[in-house]
Amino acid sequence: MATAPTKDPEAISIAAIDLVNSPRVRSETRGEIIEEYANRYLANEKMPPVIVFENEGEPGFLLADGRHRLEAIKSLAPRLPKPPQSVKAIKYPGGYEEALTYALLANDRNGMRRSNEDKRRCVEAALEQWPDKTQKEIAELCGVSQQMISDARAATAEAKNVKGEIQQTYKRLDNESSDDQPKPVKLATPQPTAVKPRDRTKDAPATDSMGCWVPDGVAGYLQMDPEVQKIMTSISALKGFVEKIEAMQSGSNKMWVELNIGSAKADLDRLRANFKTCKSYALCNLCQGHPETQPKAHCTQCLGKGLISEFKWHFVRPEIKKMRELQIQNQRKEKTK
Numbered sequence: 001m002a003t004a005p006t007k008d009p010e011a012i013s014i015a016a017i018d019l020v021n022s023p024r025v026r027s028e029t030r031g032e033i034i035e036e037y038a039n040r041y042l043a044n045e046k047m048p049p050v051i052v053f054e055n056e057g058e059p060g061f062l063l064a065d066g067r068h069r070l071e072a073i074k075s076l077a078p079r080l081p082k083p084p085q086s087v088k089a090i091k092y093p094g095g096y097e098e099a100l101t102y103a104l105l106a107n108d109r110n111g112m113r114r115s116n117e118d119k120r121r122c123v124e125a126a127l128e129q130w131p132d133k134t135q136k137e138i139a140e141l142c143g144v145s146q147q148m149i150s151d152a153r154a155a156t157a158e159a160k161n162v163k164g165e166i167q168q169t170y171k172r173l174d175n176e177s178s179d180d181q182p183k184p185v186k187l188a189t190p191q192p193t194a195v196k197p198r199d200r201t202k203d204a205p206a207t208d209s210m211g212c213w214v215p216d217g218v219a220g221y222l223q224m225d226p227e228v229q230k231i232m233t234s235i236s237a238l239k240g241f242v243e244k245i246e247a248m249q250s251g252s253n254k255m256w257v258e259l260n261i262g263s264a265k266a267d268l269d270r271l272r273a274n275f276k277t278c279k280s281y282a283l284c285n286l287c288q289g290h291p292e293t294q295p296k297a298h299c300t301q302c303l304g305k306g307l308i309s310e311f312k313w314h315f316v317r318p319e320i321k322k323m324r325e326l327q328i329q330n331q332r333k334e335k336t337k
């Protein structure tokens, strides 16, 4: 043990030891060790007392050394008619910091060999508790090389950078709240009922992107295009984020190495194009904005919307497009009369 106990051990209640808040300097407890210790307790072998700190002011003791022994005693419960309720312990004054110091020193010097993972756990716990201690001090406390401390510090700094970068990006996305830069998480669901009806005495009919009049019954969809635009802009923003990740991939930050950038960008492009079909580009060439006039009141072209996307309009036959142009010219003449 690190420090020769200067006090006599005394029995303390096992239930009074606060394992959750005690320092952890092993990455995990090992079953085979617990089993070995349990057998030694069963054989009434003399085992060293565990070390606890009094955790001043707080209820319960903090365990600084003896986690495997304690777990071994606890594991005896189902095997014994009267399982032990107490453990021999040496009590020290002090809180978490003192308990951690003891634990690190004891851990380095007691019998159980440490894995690299255990050593990393020690370094993490020490760096968290004493961010301002020098590399040398931490290395000595943990019984590891200084290189290990500098690696751990670099990894922590890197993790903080990544976290900061992500937070900043989300903050930025959140702040861009103008019409073309919406908050990606706050999208209104388009409600056709919220559309303002046209005052026929004052307002001209709504028109599609080519200037063709649109019947009042379906004109509301035109007013909802900005909602679609917001979704598309959010997807573009996400693509921008993916491009940032792409730049990060070649650096020392390995957080995103497995992300397939090409595929992510292509997915977002496809998603954006998919949503773009919700923008109303042209009056439906088949039902002219009156889907109810079609067989079984169902328009196979606009699917009941009365308007179609640019994508669909692109595939409309040229002679139909020509007719539409004439229709628009006639409407203009009618308006100027």
Ligand SMILES: [Zn+2]
Residues within 6 Å of the ligand: 284, 285, 286, 287, 288, 289, 290, 291, 299, 300, 301, 302, 303, 304, 305, 306, 307
């Ligand atoms: Zn239609």
